[in-house]
Amino acid sequence: MPSSAPDTVLTVKDLKVHFPVMAGAVVRRQVGSVKAVDGVSFDVRRGETLGLVGESGCGKSTTGLAILRMIDITSGEVTFEGEDISDYDRSRMRPIRRRMQMVYQDPFGSLNPRMKVSEIVGEPLEVHGLAGDRAAYDTRVASLLDMVGLLPDMADRYPHEFSGGQRQRIGIARALALEPSLIICDEPVSALDVSIQAQVVNLFQELQERLGLTYIFIAHDLAVVRHISHRIAVMYLGRIVEIAPRGELYAKPLHPYTQALLAAIPIPDPEVEASRPQQIITGEVPSAMRPPPGCRFHTRCPRVMEVCKSVDPPMRDMGGGRAVACHLYES
Amino acid sequence: MNTPLLSVKNLSTEFRTERGVVKAVDDVSFELAAGETLAIVGESGSGKSVTAMSILRLIPDPPGRISAGEVVFDGQNLLTLSDEGIRAIRGDRIAMIFQEPMSSLNPSLTVGLQIAEPVNLHRRTPWAAAMNMAAELLARVRLPDAAARVKAYPHQFSGGMRQRAMIAMALACQPQLIIADEPTTALDVTVQAQILALLKEVTRAANSALILITHDLGVVARYADRVCVMYGGRIVEAGPAREIYARPRHPYTIGLMASVPRLDQEAGSRLVPIEGSPPNLANLPPGCAFAPRCRRAADLCRNHRPLLVKSAPDHLSACHFHAQLGT
Numbered sequence: 001m002p003s004s005a006p007d008t009v010l011t012v013k014d015l016k017v018h019f020p021v022m023a024g025a026v027v028r029r030q031v032g033s034v035k036a037v038d039g040v041s042f043d044v045r046r047g048e049t050l051g052l053v054g055e056s057g058c059g060k061s062t063t064g065l066a067i068l069r070m071i072d073i074t075s076g077e078v079t080f081e082g083e084d085i086s087d088y089d090r091s092r093m094r095p096i097r098r099r100m101q102m103v104y105q106d107p108f109g110s111l112n113p114r115m116k117v118s119e120i121v122g123e124p125l126e127v128h129g130l131a132g133d134r135a136a137y138d139t140r141v142a143s144l145l146d147m148v149g150l151l152p153d154m155a156d157r158y159p160h161e162f163s164g165g166q167r168q169r170i171g172i173a174r175a176l177a178l179e180p181s182l183i184i185c186d187e188p189v190s191a192l193d194v195s196i197q198a199q200v201v202n203l204f205q206e207l208q209e210r211l212g213l214t215y216i217f218i219a220h221d222l223a224v225v226r227h228i229s230h231r232i233a234v235m236y237l238g239r240i241v242e243i244a245p246r247g248e249l250y251a252k253p254l255h256p257y258t259q260a261l262l263a264a265i266p267i268p269d270p271e272v273e274a275s276r277p278q279q280i281i282t283g284e285v286p287s288a289m290r291p292p293p294g295c296r297f298h299t300r301c302p303r304v305m306e307v308c309k310s311v312d313p314p315m316r317d318m319g320g321g322r323a324v325a326c327h328l329y330e331s
Numbered sequence: 332m333n334t335p336l337l338s339v340k341n342l343s344t345e346f347r348t349e350r351g352v353v354k355a356v357d358d359v360s361f362e363l364a365a366g367e368t369l370a371i372v373g374e375s376g377s378g379k380s381v382t383a384m385s386i387l388r389l390i391p392d393p394p395g396r397i398s399a400g401e402v403v404f405d406g407q408n409l410l411t412l413s414d415e416g417i418r419a420i421r422g423d424r425i426a427m428i429f430q431e432p433m434s435s436l437n438p439s440l441t442v443g444l445q446i447a448e449p450v451n452l453h454r455r456t457p458w459a460a461a462m463n464m465a466a467e468l469l470a471r472v473r474l475p476d477a478a479a480r481v482k483a484y485p486h487q488f489s490g491g492m493r494q495r496a497m498i499a500m501a502l503a504c505q506p507q508l509i510i511a512d513e514p515t516t517a518l519d520v521t522v523q524a525q526i527l528a529l530l531k532e533v534t535r536a537a538n539s540a541l542i543l544i545t546h547d548l549g550v551v552a553r554y555a556d557r558v559c560v561m562y563g564g565r566i567v568e569a570g571p572a573r574e575i576y577a578r579p580r581h582p583y584t585i586g587l588m589a590s591v592p593r594l595d596q597e598a599g600s601r602l603v604p605i606e607g608s609p610p611n612l613a614n615l616p617p618g619c620a621f622a623p624r625c626r627r628a629a630d631l632c633r634n635h636r637p638l639l640v641k642s643a644p645d646h647l648s649a650c651h652f653h654a655q656l657g658t
Contacts, residue, residue: 055519198590198604227592266549
């Protein structure tokens with residue numbers, strides 16, 4: 001298989017996903033488009049976790065769905081394990097999906113309540129014709145359950161008999177069934193209680209070490225994302241505004257939006273909070289149908305300059321694996 | 332503390348379900364002074380929201396029932412008031428802000444009208460004057476274009492704007508106490524910070540007390556003066572926020588703090604989770620509700636429910652081994 005760099009699992013180049021907005025009761029016509037993802041580029045290396053973080057409407061979930069080709073790509077390139085899958089149809093995506101799986105946010109809505117755990121976890125094997133005979137199937141399901149910390153006798157139970165954390169483990173076991181190389185996790189812990197989140201976060205990390213998995217971890221909680229990710233891409237209104245290794249992102253955030261996002265998250269320690277400067281940015285995320293001209297963040301940016309209002313800042317390589325899209329860093 | 336504004340004493344609230352009677356709140360007591368912010372922290376099913384609803388008698392009956400206790404607000408027991416009596420207090424001297432502003436606002440009435448209504452109702456302010464007040468209140472919560480937006484409907488607002496409108500409504504009658512139940516859980520982080528800072532600012536300006544119900548330990552650390560930690564329908568630890576964070580004296584609180592990643596700490600290390608799941612209220616263990624998940628649990632914990640006792644000055648803990656903790 002041809003490959004650009006042997007350790008790159010996924011390359012996304014100038015990805016755009018625009019949804020048409022229609023109006024008219026009799027004659028439907030397109031009156032605009034929601035630019036959910038509007039020119040996003042990044043790559044993911046084997047064995048790493050790339051965090052995608054941002055507020056609602058930033059396009060982080062749409063990016064995940066577009067990579068899996070569960071929604072249509074408007075333009076751009078998605079290269080997975082050396083194969084350009086940007087224009088693949090359903091049948092050509094089928095073998096690809098074996099190697100690319102998804103874990104969803106809602107552990108209640110994403111499991112079929114009428115299926116036993118063994119059927120939920122084993123279904124991908126059946127779909128892809130890998131189930132084998134009954135004994136092999138049962139053994140495989142049991143080993144998958146064991147991998148995520150569930151007991152073998154849970155295989156015959158139904159989803160409603162499980163807690164939220166256990167259901168998320170079932171979803172992870174299902175995603176692991178086909179031995180994928182990339183797992184896209186969309187807000188996988190945000191529906192869980194605080195005391196359960198840590199269990200699932202640790203499970204993701206253990207599985208990565210054991211199986212050499214690559215993750216794209218999509219979440220709005222920057223503290224959780226920073227904890228689990230090796231690199232983090234911060235998104236705002238359909239764009240990546242900054243990408244950096246996790247240590248640098250917190251130690252020295254470059255983009256004013258990243259700075260605002262970090263400042264907005266309270267640290268669970270009253271002593272630290274008392275001495276922390278409280279810089280709260282105003283306003284809310286504008287509509288993705290009519291993103292502001294120039295830099296999309298300029299309407300809320302505390303350091304806005306004249307140029308920001310008309311010129312869209314390009315992504316600049318800052319060295320050390322960092323890049324930022326902000327006019328402040330133009331030399 | 333001088334005479335408390337609110338004093339909740341031995342409050343118990345239960346629900347009749349198919350599986351029997353569930354004690355959602357079990358023997359909960361705490362006090363709150365004017366101008367103070369108290370956070371009630373807990374996970375789903377801990378009883379934190381039911382406690383808040385019980386204070387204002389908003390528990391649907393049936394299936395719910397406040398089965399014991401007193402809620403003394405400014406010298407009056409709210410639990411023995413007539414229905415008219417409690418209605419006169421709700422929205423006037425005690426206001427509540429809910430998690431989901433869309434479902435708490437009436438979609439068919441303008442936002443201004445809904446803010447003016449309690450002023451008209453409780454203060455007999457004529458409608459025209461009440462509407463002017465609504466516009467002033469919307470400006471005070473820094474809603475953009477407040478004067479024009481008085482005539483807008485809730486669906487024309489974003490989530491953050493709706494929560495600002497809810498705060499304006501809560502402030503309308505200058506309440507002595509505001510109860511905010513997960514007021515920012517549905518909002519984005521930058522908007523969450525704006526709303527909580529606003530809530531803190533307006534309560535401080537009016538010297539109102541604030542009860543903040545939340546699951547977020549960061550929010551508690553930034554905004555609360557005092558904390559009650561709830562687990563399985565009971566308070567397991569209570570005290571000043573700084574004291575609780577610096578010297579937690581209950582294994583559940585200690586476990587919670589170790590299980591959340593912090594932005595100011597080295598990333599990449601393993602979190603220390605609390606094993607197991609939150610308890611089923613219909614089937615609580617006979618001893619300490621946290622015992623099945625507690626690393627320190629002994630036979631004593633499994634058989635005898637620990638009482639909430641003074642563990643240090645102004646610091647309560649419901650753990651048999653509290654004296655060994657918090658050092």
